[in-house]
Amino acid sequence: MHNNPEHNDLEWPQLEAMKGHTEQITVPVAVKDAIQQGMWLGRKRKKRQMRMRVIYSTMCLLVLISVASVRFSPVVAAYVSDIPGLRSLVELINYDKGLQLALDNNFMQEVGISEEHDGIKFTVDGILADESRVIIFYTLDNLDGRKEVINLQNVKIVNDIEASLSYGSSEFNKEWVSKQGTIELNLQEGAEIPNTLELELNLGKDRVSTANSTLWHFVIPVDKEKFEGLKETYTINETATIEGQSITFEKMTVYPTRIGLEVVYDPSNSKKLFYFDDLRIKDEHGDTFGTITNGVSGSKIDENREVLYFQSNYFKQPNRLYLRASSIRALDKSKLEVKVDLDRKELLTRPDERLTLDQIGISILDFRLKNDDPLDENRTFNLFSNSYKDASGQSFDSNQSGAxxxxxxxxxxxxxxxxxxxxxxxxxxxxxxxxINIKIK
Structure with a gap:
């Protein structure tokens, strides 16, 4: 999860795409009706003074897996069975084995605070927290059955903290009873978590309908002693060269809820390197921990430096670790701009013949992208930056996209x-x- 932050200014009906570092997860058709599929909604923030970094994974997909399609370890099942609201919430992190390991090791902090307004009950069930991020688990209950669509709107942490928020929206049946989800607080390096987090939000179908709605406010206690100092740092400083393009892996930090890997791209590279297809961390037993695909999966430091996030193996304590990859999505820097002639309704420049302009409508450009690469099966691309310009050089923001x-x-x-x-x-x-095959330890 662009990610971003900077998030949450887009409306659900108009979004079917993932922003920034995101991938798509395929869910069995048999459990389709039980799926809560969310999108990390977002747009780039205005840069604040003194902010060193901007999380740029602007949108990340959340897939809430149905109970019929998952199995939990006996340790997890036993741990959450006695905590109201948390048993079913474990399903939300079934896609991330690092978070499952955190639960196995009693890392969940129970909260259990709630408010009720106009027939809706919102409960903060618990949190997973470390020095890198906080994941807030919540439940929405439709007490009188009157509400059809209730999405989170205007979510913010009141505390002054160097961080960004990600959260999802859900699909609703007309007679829904209960919905569950997560809110993710992504901390910038060096940011400190306070002893309590003050969460504020509105609930409603969209921003317009919630403009004058009730403001929900929660004070969430954080047991900092549970995670302070729990991290391991490895200095790598290894450079790999693929098809003449150089990538340096500088440092890796392992937290209980995720791993952060600092990557530097050589400014003299002839290609813009977008994303690794299969970058992963393996241990001596062959156990693999891949990049985070449901949530914020990267943060940008500058034009050529970023931090990539992986599922965490903190609680496994492996003896040996290796970094592996075999392909990277990349494009010649000379082909990064697409020029659209609005009068002739055609593309003046494009990377290749696979990208075509379908039509130009009122406030919208429709593109087609032909792609038969098996590596991209079920993947939806976020093609363009949310900033564009016209021939005069004036810049504009694209607040919405869909794919x-x-x-x-x-x-x-x-x-x-x-x-x-x-x-x-x-x-x-x-x-x-x-x-790419680099030994980390």
Missing amino acids: SQGMFQYYIKNTDYQSPLTLTIVDYPARIHGD
Whole structure:
């Protein structure tokens, strides 16, 4: 989860895409009706003074797996069985074995505070927290059955803390009874978690309908002694070269809820390196811990440096660790700009013939992307930056985008432009291949 932060200014009906460092998870059709599928909604924030970093994973997909499709370890099942509200919430992290290990090791902090307004009960069930992030587990109960769609809106942490928020929206049946989800607080390096977190939010179908709605407020206690000092840091400083492109892996920090890997891309690279397809961490037993795919999966330090997040193996304490990868999505830096002629309704520049302009509507550009690469099966690309410019050089923000397999919608401001518009590619199904095999310890 862009991620981002910077998040949550987009409305659910218009979004089917994942922003920033995100991937798509396929869920069995048999449990489709039980799935709560959320999207990390977002847009780039205005830079604050003194902020060193901006989390740029702007949107990340949350998939809430059905109880029929998952199995929990006996340790987890026994631990949560006596805590109201937490047993079913464990399903929300079934996709992340690092978080499951945290539960196995009694790392969940029970909270159990709630408020009721207008037939809805919101309960903060518990939190998973370390020095890197806080995951807040919540339950929504439809007490009188009157509410059809209730999404989280205007979520914020009142405390002055260097962090960003990610949270999801859910699909609702007309007669829903209970919904569960998570809110993720991603801390910038060096940020301190207070003894209590003050959470505020609104509930409603969309931002417009919740403009004058009740403000919900929760004071969440945090047991800092439970996680203070729980991290391990490894200095790597190894450089890999793939098809002439250099990547340096500098440092890895292992926290109980995730791993952060600092990566530096050589500024002299001829290609823009977007994302690793299969970067993972393996131990001496062959157990693999991959990148985070449901939540914030990376944070940008500067143009050529970032932190990538992985599922955590903190509680396994492996004796040997290796970093492996075989392909990276990348594109020549000379091909990153796509120019759209608004008058002739055509593309003046594009990376290759696979990208085409389908149509131009009011405040929207419709693209098609032909892609038969098996590595991209079930993957939806966030093609463009949310900032674009016209021929005069004036910059604009695209607040919304939407995607489905092979289709991409890019929303633009309804105003007079000097054609053409220039859009910048931030991900594309072009690749470099090679073997990365680095020993971490």
